[in-house]
Amino acid sequence: MAVKTLIEAVNEALREEMERDPSVIVLGEDVGVHGGVFRATEGLQKEFGAERVIDTPLAELGIAGIAIGAAMNGLRPVAEIQFADYIHPAFDQIVNEAAKIRYRSNGAFSCPIVVRAPFGAGVHGGLYHSQSVEALFYHVPGLKIVIPSTPYDCKGLLKASIRDPDPVMFFEHKKSYRRVKGDVPEGDYTVPLSVADVKREGTDISVITYGVGVHLALEAAEKIEAEAVSVEVLDLRTIVPMDKEAIARSVSKTNKVLVVHEDNKTGGVGAEIAATIAEDHFEELDGPVLRVAAADTHIPYAPTLEEAVIPNVDDVLAALRRLAAY
């Protein structure tokens, strides 16, 4: 198996799916001639032609709308939004059209689109190249949301998303693109949606997380092992629909839960996880469900301030220690 970066896994998944299924097309700003600002679509236009790898105008509403129309006419479009920060103009198309098509056509139409978008902070992108947007879509019925943490998962999940009959929001943490490397098998495989993955087994505390949170949690788990605290790391991989069975298994094993994500704390995915656990597993809890998340503010440009706002390993460690002592 070859060790690849997360961005290479994205590229490989797109190429293989386009080879496998002629109805798969890619569209977005600079995805064609240029190969994407992060090189996610590098070489695809040369290989599959400008009809299947389409450079669009700088208009996210249009990208989403074109993808939805193409999907209703039998194609499987993968739309790239260059930065998740710019997805907001497309919000109306995604929420009012893509998410509702199956429902309002009484099942006669579906909308098999994938909207890919790099997101997240930690690369000094400032206000408009750092946002986490998953919670905005999290609230909307009819959208699946996938956030991979490793290259292996990324390739398998992207392929599964492209083959899914309904709209999938596929968010890739841009800090992970080249920093996270891992084994990626050649050839076809998928990782099922809505199935969480235990990235590390433990007995004392469960960290439920996704995306870069997985790497923070694994590093913290490694460090706190010296203090005789055994941490389990559950990578949700798909945040909607959430793998509640995996959460149940982990909660009933460790009885203490920490949720980690880089998105803001208030109204975030962690709030929903904590509420679900409180509703379904109250009598299995041996401590409060804690959250480590970004402060409720915008991502600052100054590196020191950015570091202060987004969660780091020390924040996770502090929360783990608090839970361990509880």
Next chain:
Amino acid sequence: MSTTITMPQLGESVAEGTIGKWLKAQGERIERDEPLVEIITDKVNAEIPSPVAGVIERIVVPEGQTVPVGAELVVIGDGSSLKEVVAGVGEAEPAAAGQEDGASPAAATAELAERVETGATRGDGEAAPKRASPLVRKLAREHEVDLSLVRGSGLGGRVTKNDILAYIEGRGQVAAPAAGPATAARPAAPAAPAPAPRPGVQVAPDEELVPLSPMRRAIAEHMARSVQTAPHAWAMMEVDATALVKLRESLLGPWQAREGFELTYLPFFVKAVVAALRENPPLNARWTEQGVVLKKRISIGIAVAVPDGLVVPVIPDADQKSIAGLAHGIRDLAGRARAGRLSLDDIQGGTFTVNNTGALGSIASGPIINQPQAGIITMEAIVKRPVVVAEDAIAIRSMLNTCLSFDHRVTDGAEALRFLHSVKRRVEAYGPDTPIY
């Protein structure tokens, strides 16, 4: 006022017991039902909880000594007799007393007095109410534990999950049955000290006497009793596991990805055995002088090797579980067995035992029945062999022997072989369409 604790009668025909380990030192405070002492007898090993709250005033029998049932072991009182002893050194200011005297025995006595004091303060019930999480309150309800008796080690004296589990486990010890595995239920306790060698054992200079651990002694007693009381009959049958091997190989990747651990053959074997037991009730039974007791529940004991011995934790109602459910159950039990964290419930109620001897490379074995059951089956190593198949051709097949020891008082060869044949048929029926969830 003080209470004298004597050597309890830990089972019929038990006449004496050995002090394995004192769990409280002289001068220490003990709560009611808190573990006091480990007693080792030739039948049972048990942790005895204190029947009263108080202070250990005098330990009469030292560790390693064997005394008859009814002999005085320890005196528990309110600590007043200890205070009298140290009164001359200065009751109110123990630290000053230590300085004054300078001698270490006096300092030690002062420290003892201080421990008596703090113990008394904690015991007087005036402290703030115990805080406990929902999980701990649920456990307390289920196990009828008075939380005020459990010492909390969490933030602000909170009773944690581990605190209450340790308390329940300590309390459960006294009811431990004679079965060997019971001793393994204790969490990684320091190896219980061996009882003093019985008089009459001659050890030559070129020999070494390895003292018996409580578990070793219990296994020895258990195995000897089984062989002496139940006439063991033995049979072996050959099973073609080729399709099962293929099935498992096809499942390995997805299973690992979804469940996060390796899928073994054992859950497939257990599934086949429980189905065969359903078809052949006499194998799921127990012998009594009044008649053969047929058991309606099917609960499977799984032999697990642990350091210094063997335990047989039980999957209750194994006939109601899917292969995936069995896999999780086995993994949980084996993991806790190796970590020494089984509870009493985990090792009771087995109706039949499966031993996966093949994992260690064996191709035939003669297991001893785990009393009081009617039989025990071993699943031997899966080996590729040339086999004559239909049309007199020779093919390479993955073959597996399965061996059965059964109690010939309960049933006979015809019934036992019908059972083995059911197991064989079930294992050979595994294929790509077998549901595992």
